[in-house]
Structures are given as C-alpha cells and as structure tokens.
Amino acid sequence: MKKGLRILRIKGIDVYLHYSWWIIFALLAYSLALDFFPSAYPGLSGVMYWLMGGLAALSLFVSVLLHELSHSFVAKARKIKVESITLFFFGGVASLPSEDIQPTTEFWMALAGPLFSLVFAGVLYLVHQLALPLLWEAVTAYLWQINLILGLFNLVPGFPLDGGRVFRALLMFYYHDIRKATRIASRGGRFFGGLLVFLGFLNLLGGNFAGLWSVFLGGFLWMIAKSSYEQVLIKEVLAKIPVHEVMVKKYLSVQQGDRFDKVLRLYKENADDIFIVRNKRTFVGIVDMRMVRTLSEKLRVVEVMIPAKDIEVLSVKENTYDALRKFETQGLSVLPVVEKSIKGVVTMNKVVHRLALEMKN
Numbered sequence: 001m002k003k004g005l006r007i008l009r010i011k012g013i014d015v016y017l018h019y020s021w022w023i024i025f026a027l028l029a030y031s032l033a034l035d036f037f038p039s040a041y042p043g044l045s046g047v048m049y050w051l052m053g054g055l056a057a058l059s060l061f062v063s064v065l066l067h068e069l070s071h072s073f074v075a076k077a078r079k080i081k082v083e084s085i086t087l088f089f090f091g092g093v094a095s096l097p098s099e100d101i102q103p104t105t106e107f108w109m110a111l112a113g114p115l116f117s118l119v120f121a122g123v124l125y126l127v128h129q130l131a132l133p134l135l136w137e138a139v140t141a142y143l144w145q146i147n148l149i150l151g152l153f154n155l156v157p158g159f160p161l162d163g164g165r166v167f168r169a170l171l172m173f174y175y176h177d178i179r180k181a182t183r184i185a186s187r188g189g190r191f192f193g194g195l196l197v198f199l200g201f202l203n204l205l206g207g208n209f210a211g212l213w214s215v216f217l218g219g220f221l222w223m224i225a226k227s228s229y230e231q232v233l234i235k236e237v238l239a240k241i242p243v244h245e246v247m248v249k250k251y252l253s254v255q256q257g258d259r260f261d262k263v264l265r266l267y268k269e270n271a272d273d274i275f276i277v278r279n280k281r282t283f284v285g286i287v288d289m290r291m292v293r294t295l296s297e298k299l300r301v302v303e304v305m306i307p308a309k310d311i312e313v314l315s316v317k318e319n320t321y322d323a324l325r326k327f328e329t330q331g332l333s334v335l336p337v338v339e340k341s342i343k344g345v346v347t348m349n350k351v352v353h354r355l356a357l358e359m360k361n
C-alpha cells in the first residue's frame with residue numbers, strides 16, 4: 001500500500017506525506033493570501049500576503065505533525081510500536097503492527113493530540129503578544145487560533161476524531177465489546193460529519209465560499225467514520241478464521257534456476273500474474289508479473305523474482321486477518337504459508353470470498 005512521500009524519520013517512526021497534501025496546501029495558501037490576511041491586515045503588498053499565506057500554511061502542517069507525534073510518543077511510552085505516520089493536511093494516520101490496544105492506552109493516546117494542540121495554542125498566543133515583525137505577528141495570530149480550533153475540533157466525541165477515540169475507550173470500559181463501542185462512536189462521527197456538510201451548504205447558499213471547507217471536512221469525516229466501523233467488522237470476522245482454512249495446497253510455482261520463458265508460458269496458459277519460486281521445496285521468492293520490466297525469455301527466474309527476505313510470509317498459526325494486513329502492506333495478491341518448507345498459498349481473492357460468505361451469515 002503506497003503511503004505517500006517519505007519525508008523524515010523521528011525516533012524510529014517513518015513520516016510520510018500523502019499526495020493529497022500538495023493540493024490542500026496550495027488551496028489553503030491561496031485562500032489565506034487572497035482573503036484571510038488581506039481582510040485582517042489591509043494595505044500590504046501582494047508579495048507580503050503570499051509570504052504570509054505560504055508561511056501560515058506550512059506552519060499549520062508543522063502543527064499537525066507535532067499533534068500526530070504526540071499520539072505516537074504516548075504509544076511508544078506505553079510499549080506500543082508505531083511503524084509510520086501518514087500525514088494528510090488536517091490530520092494523520094499511524095500504522096501500528098498490532099491493533100489490539102487496551103482501552104486505557106487508547107484513551108491516553110487519543111487525548112494526547114488535542115491536549116498538545118491546546119497547550120501549543122496557548123504558547124503561540126503568548127508569543128503573538130510579543131513585539132514581533134508584522135509578518136510573524138500575522139502568522140502567529142493565525143496559528144494560535146487554528147491550533148485552538150484543531151484541539152477543540154478533535155475533542156468532538158465522533159470516531160475517528162481523537163474525541164471519538166476517547167469516547168470509544170470509555171464505551172469499551174463499559175460494554176467490554178469493541179464492535180459495539182466502535183458502532184456507537186462511529187455513529188457520532190457520521191452525525192458530526194453530516195452536520196458539517198449541511199452547515200457548509202448553508203454557507204454556500206448564503207454566498208460564503210468558506211463553506212467548501214466545511215463540506216470537504218464533513219464528507220471526509222463521514223466516510224472515515226463509516227469505513228472505521230467496517231474495518232472493525234472485518235477484523236472481527238477474519239480474526240476467527242485460521243490461515244489453514246483458506247490455504248490452497250495446489251499453486252503455480254517455478255524453480256529459481258528456470259528460464260523466464262517458463263513463467264511466460266504459465267502466464268499465458270493460466271492468466272495468473274504471481275508465481276511462487278522454489279529451490280526444491282524451499283520458498284525462495286515470488287515473481288510478480290506486474291513488477292517485471294523486461295519480458296526477455298533469456299532471463300532466469302532468479303533475476304526477476306522478489307527474494308524471500310523482502311517478503312513477509314504467513315505461518316499456519318496466523319489468522320486470515322493477519323493475511324489481509326500483509327496483502328495490503330506488501331501490495332501482493334498471493335502469499336506463501338511457510339513452516340520450514342512451503343505448505344501452500346493464500347490468495348487475496350480467497351480471503352475476500354470467505355469474508356463475503358461470513359458477512360452474509
């Protein structure tokens with residue numbers, strides 16, 4: 001799964017910038033330079049307004065980064081590994097190897113972000129009161145207000161906002177049922193998202209184009225709240241199904257010393273694009289036809305395969321939800337099940353088909 005552009009690594013956490021960030025950055029800088037700052041500080045040059053807009057938009061991104069890192073640092077302090085953070089403009093998503101987080105841990109992880117934003121808003125307000133050059137006076141004025149809004153906005157008890165995660169943690173304490181807790185919290189998120197969309201349309205009808213931001217944020221929140229609950233349902237279903245129940249023992253394979261023309265022949269005959277590579281019965285890699293750049297028959301399989309050391313294989317002890325996560329993170333549709341030697345393969349299609357059957361029951 002592509003996360004975006006990797007921009008830095010902090011305390012063992014990879015930070016990615018989602019591709020949509022560039023669009024929102026340009027739109028926000030444009031809005032600030034042509035509307036917000038000219039209204040707040042009339043009589044300045046266009047260059048100054050664009051400088052204010054660019055700096056303010058970039059500083060907001062830094063604020064969001066620090067907000068997300070506060071979540072991750074609390075997670076690490078509570079022995080939860082955080083692999084990466086993918087930043088959107090107004091928030092981010094942390095990648096955790098384990099999603100089985102205790103309610104107490106989720107409560108403090110979620111609360112850390114809004115608390116940071118509110119404290120940061122207070123610090124920026126105090127800095128704004130100093131005798132600053134006009135450029136920084138304008139930027140800090142915008143930043144302390146937007147961080148205050150960011151902190152308060154994230155405290156709304158609608159999942160997946162931070163306040164919604166705090167709410168879900170409290171519901172889990174009460175019900176001891178993550179499915180029920182997530183359903184209730186995600187309904188709050190969808191209600192709040194729908195309310196933002198409604199208010200945004202009212203503003204647009206009144207001629208206030210700032211309502212577009214409300215429509216955008218509300219729609220995004222509604223969709224994420226819905227998909228978050230669906231993700232919990234998927235996990236609950238698939239985590240009960242061991243890998244061996246969906247494992248296929250018959251699969252297409254080639255030996256690492258074979259010529260590539262054998263792969264091409266199998267590809268034409270079977271229309272499969274992923275082949276297991278073995279050295280006798282030992283798993284040594286995968287040929288993914290989507291990643292092969294040269295289709296020369298003179299090549300050897302070993303020259304075009306993804307080596308086993310770069311693939312996170314499955315074991316018979318894992319469940320089907322583990323398989324789904326590995327499919328998503330590696331971008332593959334077939335993974336081998338390995339216990340010393342290869343026992344079989346699990347396909348993405350098989351997992352999706354089993355999920356559909358279970359959801360009907």
